[in-house]
Amino acid sequence: MVRYVYDFREGRREMADLLGGKGANLAEMTRLGLPVPPGFTVTTDACRAFLATGAEPPGMTVEVSRHLSAVEAGAGRRLGQRDDPLLLSVRSGARFSMPGMMETVLDIGLNDDSVLGLAKATGNDRFAWDSYRRLVQMFGATVMGVDPALFEEAMTLLKEAREAPDDLHLDANDLAWLVETYKRLIRDETGEEFPQSPAEQLRRAILAVFDSWNGERARLYRRREHIPDDLGTAVTVQRMVYGNLGADSGSGVAFTRDPATGRPGLYGDYLPNAQGEDVVAGIRNTVPLAELERFDPTSYAQLRDHMRTLETHYRDLCDIEFTIERGRLWMLQTRVGKRTAEAAFTIAAQLTDEGLITTNEALARVDGDGLARLMFPAFDTSAAGAALAHGIPASPGAAVGAAVFDSAEAVRRAAAGEKVVLVRQETTPDDLPGMIAAQAVLTSRGGKTSHAAVVARGMGKVCVCGAEELTVEERRFTTRGGVVIEEGTVISVDGSAGAVYPGAVPLADSAVMRFLERGGERSAGVVDTVARALEHADSVRRLEVRANADTPEDAARARRFGAQGIGLCRTEHMFLGERRKLVEEMILAGDDTERERALAALLPLQRADFTGILEAMDGLPVTIRLIDPPLHEFLPDRTELAVRVATAEQPDAHDVELLDAVNRMHEENPMLGLRGVRLGLVIPGLVAMQVRAVAEAVVARTRAGGSPEAEIMVPLVGAVEELRIERAEVERVLAEVSEESGVPVRCPVGTMIELPRAALTAGRIAEEAEFFSFGTNDLTQTTWGFSRDDVEAAFFSAYLDKGVFPASPFETLDRDGVGRLVRIAVDEGRATRPGLKIGVCGEHGGDPASVHFFHTARLDYVSCSPFRVPVARLEAGRAAL
Numbered sequence: 001m002v003r004y005v006y007d008f009r010e011g012r013r014e015m016a017d018l019l020g021g022k023g024a025n026l027a028e029m030t031r032l033g034l035p036v037p038p039g040f041t042v043t044t045d046a047c048r049a050f051l052a053t054g055a056e057p058p059g060m061t062v063e064v065s066r067h068l069s070a071v072e073a074g075a076g077r078r079l080g081q082r083d084d085p086l087l088l089s090v091r092s093g094a095r096f097s098m099p100g101m102m103e104t105v106l107d108i109g110l111n112d113d114s115v116l117g118l119a120k121a122t123g124n125d126r127f128a129w130d131s132y133r134r135l136v137q138m139f140g141a142t143v144m145g146v147d148p149a150l151f152e153e154a155m156t157l158l159k160e161a162r163e164a165p166d167d168l169h170l171d172a173n174d175l176a177w178l179v180e181t182y183k184r185l186i187r188d189e190t191g192e193e194f195p196q197s198p199a200e201q202l203r204r205a206i207l208a209v210f211d212s213w214n215g216e217r218a219r220l221y222r223r224r225e226h227i228p229d230d231l232g233t234a235v236t237v238q239r240m241v242y243g244n245l246g247a248d249s250g251s252g253v254a255f256t257r258d259p260a261t262g263r264p265g266l267y268g269d270y271l272p273n274a275q276g277e278d279v280v281a282g283i284r285n286t287v288p289l290a291e292l293e294r295f296d297p298t299s300y301a302q303l304r305d306h307m308r309t310l311e312t313h314y315r316d317l318c319d320i321e322f323t324i325e326r327g328r329l330w331m332l333q334t335r336v337g338k339r340t341a342e343a344a345f346t347i348a349a350q351l352t353d354e355g356l357i358t359t360n361e362a363l364a365r366v367d368g369d370g371l372a373r374l375m376f377p378a379f380d381t382s383a384a385g386a387a388l389a390h391g392i393p394a395s396p397g398a399a400v401g402a403a404v405f406d407s408a409e410a411v412r413r414a415a416a417g418e419k420v421v422l423v424r425q426e427t428t429p430d431d432l433p434g435m436i437a438a439q440a441v442l443t444s445r446g447g448k449t450s451h452a453a454v455v456a457r458g459m460g461k462v463c464v465c466g467a468e469e470l471t472v473e474e475r476r477f478t479t480r481g482g483v484v485i486e487e488g489t490v491i492s493v494d495g496s497a498g499a500v501y502p503g504a505v506p507l508a509d510s511a512v513m514r515f516l517e518r519g520g521e522r523s524a525g526v527v528d529t530v531a532r533a534l535e536h537a538d539s540v541r542r543l544e545v546r547a548n549a550d551t552p553e554d555a556a557r558a559r560r561f562g563a564q565g566i567g568l569c570r571t572e573h574m575f576l577g578e579r580r581k582l583v584e585e586m587i588l589a590g591d592d593t594e595r596e597r598a599l600a601a602l603l604p605l606q607r608a609d610f611t612g613i614l615e616a617m618d619g620l621p622v623t624i625r626l627i628d629p630p631l632h633e634f635l636p637d638r639t640e641l642a643v644r645v646a647t648a649e650q651p652d653a654h655d656v657e658l659l660d661a662v663n664r665m666h667e668e669n670p671m672l673g674l675r676g677v678r679l680g681l682v683i684p685g686l687v688a689m690q691v692r693a694v695a696e697a698v699v700a701r702t703r704a705g706g707s708p709e710a711e712i713m714v715p716l717v718g719a720v721e722e723l724r725i726e727r728a729e730v731e732r733v734l735a736e737v738s739e740e741s742g743v744p745v746r747c748p749v750g751t752m753i754e755l756p757r758a759a760l761t762a763g764r765i766a767e768e769a770e771f772f773s774f775g776t777n778d779l780t781q782t783t784w785g786f787s788r789d790d791v792e793a794a795f796f797s798a799y800l801d802k803g804v805f806p807a808s809p810f811e812t813l814d815r816d817g818v819g820r821l822v823r824i825a826v827d828e829g830r831a832t833r834p835g836l837k838i839g840v841c842g843e844h845g846g847d848p849a850s851v852h853f854f855h856t857a858r859l860d861y862v863s864c865s866p867f868r869v870p871v872a873r874l875e876a877g878r879a880a881l
């Protein structure tokens with residue numbers, strides 16, 4: 001018999017799949033003996049069943065009633081009881097936290113009768129009517145689908161009529177009037193009455209929370225955060241406690257450490273005489289948590305104790321939601337809190353030092369994306385003018401963009417390629433599309449726990465909130481000094497310092513970047529914590545990390561970043577610029593002598609390239625790939641040339657000759673055409689020249705006392721025969737140069753595995769290959785039949801929307817398809833040649849999820865762009881934990 005409902009006393013933290021994060025953690029707090037209002041959780045199983053069939057699964061309703069009776073018995077009050085009603089909250093909560101993206105309904109159980117009973121029982125009319133109007137408003141919007149703006153409007157009109165600066169200045173009569181207005185609104189909008197039956201309210205609220213799993217903003221958030229669509233949400237039903245009972249009551253949000261910097265110490269916002277949803281919504285301005293110590297020292301001390309209990313128990317930064325009802329503290333939520341990258345590194349190091357976690361756990365808690373963020377440039381504030389305003393540094397980083405004032409405009413402009421900053425008084429979940437589209441979010445209200453701050457931090461997006469000096473209007477904002485920034489004006493947002501500047505402030509390297517580049521200090525602070533994480537990663541990882549680099553400068557930088565060699569040195573980049581002319585001559589050569597002359601001119605240039613790179617990577621392997629792209633890439637554009645020839649009065653003879661060659665070499669599908677090893681087989685002189693350049697560079701470096709370790713890599717092999725022929729040519733030239741120079745040149749010759757046929761015949765190919773390197777870009781193109789240059793713009797966003805894949809296979813390796821080929825090639829290659837060295841080059845080598853895959857697939861190394869090297873080191877370490 002499937003169970004659909006669990007009391008808080010039955011659940012535990014490990015049951016988050018079933019109870020959602022919120023339900024599981026409420027149960028955990030209950031077990032720890034913390035003051036949690038009693039309640040129960042309806043499982044994600046029930047939600048999935050409901051979403052699949054449109055009806056509550058059999059038995060669920062009975063179970064809910066049974067658990068409700070238990071809560072009623074404990075409280076000594078019943079739902080809907082006329083003289084003293086029990087009120088409930090009905091709360092969403094999925095496996096992964098989705099802050100504010102789904103629905104919650106508070107104060108369930110009030111109606112025209114029980115509101116009077118509540119007023120009497122608490123002796124507080126205003127409170128009772130305030131609770132009732134909240135219920136009608138939330139129920140109307142969430143369950144009955146009335147536009148929330150209509151309720152807001154009615155409230156605003158009433159406040160204006162009463163000259164009330166905020167809702168606290170509305171009295172019981174005002175609120176009772178508002179309840180009637182809201183009820184009429186519901187009737188007009190839906191043709192239905194607000195339900196007076198508490199049982200019906202409860203049932204419909206539960207189902208509405210289920211449905212909110214598929215709401216638009218929940219779906220958008222999941223896509224952005226890569227949360228699967230089929231998990232469903234749990235629903236937690238809990239006895240209400242009242243933060244809106246007067247000045248000795250209130251609600252707050254708190255963190256056990258600063259989620260922006262990781263600094264220890266309680267951190268949070270408190271709002272007296274309010275229900276919790278007011279805190280995050282930024283309806284009134286909150287006060288810092290420290291102030292609570294002044295007006296309610298007892299509750300504050302308890303809160304501090306509970307938070308210490310939680311942090312020790314979870315062994316991590318926790319955030320909590322709490323409410324104080326007439327001096328009595330209640331814990332309403334906790335979870336391991338979202339944090340910035342800086343805070344993640346800092347907290348991991350601190351908790352290790354405090355003995356709460358091991359170095360392995362510390363490494364597991366930071367990640368490559370966070371490290372990449374810390375490597376992003378920061379503003380060069382010495383070059384910035386005076387700040388327009390200061391606010392709370394809620395999510396760090398430097399962002400520049402045009403100020404825009406609503407979500408839709410942000411999306412519109414970003415789609416057209418413009419960088420924008422979303423400026424709002426405060427954000428709501430409806431602003432999510434705009435926040436995703438924007439470089440940064442700037443708000444004039446709300447603290448570090450406001451919606452804008454929490455969501456931006458989760459997304460790693462720059463955010464300054466609570467910049468109260470700014471007056472934000474519909475299409476502009478004004479600073480205290482009277483400066484007006486209209487929509488479209490470029491501003492700079494410094495999420496680390498909490499400042500906003502006019503114009504585009506220039507960027508400078510971050511402290512972490514300077515350190516990684518071996519220029520900066522390993523001072524205390526975040527730089528030191530990053531260094532510690534990397535050191536530990538290096539000590540545990542099995543994967544080596546190399547870099548893709550084509551110049552001595554890039555090679556040297558990669559080495560400073562910790563690269564253990566070059567996994568991909570592309571040689572075609574060396575044919576661009578002024579050398580294009582020589583390549584052109586080689587292609588156009590009428591006979592062997594002409595071709596040899598052109599190649600002879602290229603030889604010393606290539607030799608110098610390789611010598612420089614081998615010097616920068618002295619003592620470390622450098623994998624040099626022979627020329628790969630189709631040769632017509634080095635010739636002028638076909639259309640341009642044709643137009644030039646057609647429109648010239650007297651066409652240039654060279655142009656005519658070129659056009660002829662371009663026409664001859666034109667291919668419909670160059671990606672599948674004459675390129676890679678195929679070039680070597682058709683135009684042998686070119687490969688011979690490249691190999692000679694490598695070999696002579698090795699000789700030069702050896703004579704200079706260096707330890708060159710060049711490896712020669714043949715691209716786009718599909719059959720072992722191709723490699724056999726090409727390799728014979730390579731070995732011939734190597735032997736020739738050894739002979740001439742008297743310096744023995746020994747370079748391993750290997751191949752890229754980047755065609756499905758190569759992966760499937762890897763056992764044969766390994767007979768000729770001394771190493772493999774997966775070219776996962778081409779392997780993805782050819783496995784999926786996707787042209788990388790075309791498909792991403794053409795239809796990938798539709799594919800992502802429809803859930804064909806959760807991320808582009810060009811960014812994150814497709815394990816099921818491409819990954820399967822990788823495994824086959826590894827197994828069969830090593831069966832032929834035990835100990836075969838195998839690596840990967842291509843974008844995936846620096847992608848965290850892909851690095852983990854390559855670790856489990858037993859590769860020897862990943863190779864990525866120099867800037868990704870620290871990221872790959874960290875992730876390779878995490879993969880090995």
Ligand code: ADP
Binds near residue numbers: 092251275276
């Ligand atoms: P979210 O997931 O969006 O944070 P919650 O379910 O946490 O939504 O509800 C929002 C707020 O409603 C909470 O922060 C809390 O302050 C308030 N709330 C929820 N349940 C109760 C309750 N039983 N008593 C009092 N306030 C509650």
Ligand code: MG
Binds near residue numbers: 321333
């Ligand atoms: Mg909450």
Ligand code: MG
Binds near residue numbers: 715716754775777778
């Ligand atoms: Mg390739």
